[in-house]
Amino acid sequence: xxxxxxxxxxxxxxxxxxxxxxxxxxxxxxxxxxxxxxxxxxxxxxxxxxxxxxxxxxxxxxxxxxxxxxxxxxxxxxxxxxxxxxxxxxxxxxxxxxxxxxxxxxxxxxxxxxxxxxxxxxxxxxxxxxxxxxxxxxxxxxxxxxxxxxxxxxxxxxxxxxxxxxxxxxxxxxxxxxxxxxxxxxxxxxxxxxxxxxxxxxxxxxxxxxxxxxxxxxxxxxxxxxxxxxxxxxxxxxxxxxxxxxxxxxxxxxxxxxxxxxxxxxxxxxxxxxxxxxxxxxxxxxxxxxxxxxxxxxxxxxxxxxxxxxxxxxxxxxxxxxxxxxxxxxxxxxxxxxxxxxxxxxxx
Ligand code: DAH
Numbered sequence: 001x002x003x004x005x006x007x008x009x010x011x012x013x014x015x016x017x018x019x020x021x022x023x024x025x026x027x028x029x030x031x032x033x034x035x036x037x038x039x040x041x042x043x044x045x046x047x048x049x050x051x052x053x054x055x056x057x058x059x060x061x062x063x064x065x066x067x068x069x070x071x072x073x074x075x076x077x078x079x080x081x082x083x084x085x086x087x088x089x090x091x092x093x094x095x096x097x098x099x100x101x102x103x104x105x106x107x108x109x110x111x112x113x114x115x116x117x118x119x120x121x122x123x124x125x126x127x128x129x130x131x132x133x134x135x136x137x138x139x140x141x142x143x144x145x146x147x148x149x150x151x152x153x154x155x156x157x158x159x160x161x162x163x164x165x166x167x168x169x170x171x172x173x174x175x176x177x178x179x180x181x182x183x184x185x186x187x188x189x190x191x192x193x194x195x196x197x198x199x200x201x202x203x204x205x206x207x208x209x210x211x212x213x214x215x216x217x218x219x220x221x222x223x224x225x226x227x228x229x230x231x232x233x234x235x236x237x238x239x240x241x242x243x244x245x246x247x248x249x250x251x252x253x254x255x256x257x258x259x260x261x262x263x264x265x266x267x268x269x270x271x272x273x274x275x276x277x278x279x280x281x282x283x284x285x286x287x288x289x290x291x292x293x294x295x296x297x298x299x300x301x302x303x304x305x306x307x308x309x310x311x312x313x314x315x316x317x318x319x320x321x322x323x324x325x326x327x328x329x330x331x332x333x334x335x336x337x338x339x340x341x342x343x344x345x346x347x348x
Contacts, residue, residue, distance in 0.1 A: 148191035154192035158303035198304025291318025
């Protein structure tokens with residue numbers, strides 16, 4: 001008998017040619033896309049093996065039909081197995097190529113053309129914080145810091161927000177597990193440091209207090225659950241709202257440049273009375289909101305151990321991250337914390 005007797009429709013020859021072709025394409029596929037194309041050319045809807053399968057009905061002999069069907073199924077399995085193996089290979093190769101191209105060798109000493117060693121740099125939020133401190137120190141302020149895990153007393157109560165005061169809802173708070181539930185929080189602002197400074201430093205006080213703060217916020221282009229603020233506090237005899245406005249204006253010019261100016265808009269904060277938001281005006285005439293400020297509320301002075309009849313003062317607070325974002329024209333705050341050196345090293 002000749003092979004043609006076994007294979008009256010040439011189906012066996014077609015089958016082995018298709019399988020060979022598919023296996024060849026699979027083993028030479030250089031990308032996952034090429035691999036997908038090779039697989040679909042064989043076992044996809046319009047694939048060569050699928051076509052043979054649909055043509056099975058034409059084989060009149062039941063035994064032959066069954067045998068051919070089994071051979072086609074085996075072939076499909078072989079193609080699928082070869083494709084799976086190639087996929088593992090290509091994926092691993094892709095991953096190692098990426099790791100190789102993106103790796104940072106922290107032990108590497110990069111020696112530049114000048115022979116100087118490549119140095120790290122400060123994060124842009126740290127740079128902004130240091131510049132702010134410099135400006136305020138130049139205006140006669142001292143720098144103070146407070147804890148990031150605060151008691152309810154310092155974060156809210158001493159700032160004129162007794163328990164269940166509705167103004168507390170202005171801050172989305174993370175509570176820390178403690179024996180008395182709700183008594184410890186990740187501070188939602190740097191304002192609690194005002195109280196700590198008043199309790200520790202004898203007046204007059206001229207202080208700025210930078211630091212990390214936390215809010216239960218979903219990260220997006222302008223919000224992070226962890227960010228930074230700088231707080232200011234001035235306590236002296238006979239301090240007025242004019243001193244506040246003058247200080248904000250002096251700061252604006254010293255930090256942003258003499259082409260910038262500031263304005264105060266009436267607002268509300270529980271710890272100041274009266275309260276304001278302050279905005280700065282860019283040279284192009286546009287305004288951006290920077291933070292809040294006001295005259296320290298008598299209840300807050302008392303919580304800090306000071307007599308409101310003798311002492312008065314003002315306070316302010318604003319976000320540092322947004323200023324750094326504004327200064328460098330960064331579109332998305334999250335970029336600053338993704339710790340991608342290629343992004344961060346652009347800012348020196
Ligand atoms: N602590 C306020 C906040 O995070 C900002 C603020 C407003 C601080 C007014 C102040 C102030 O010192 O006087 O929203």
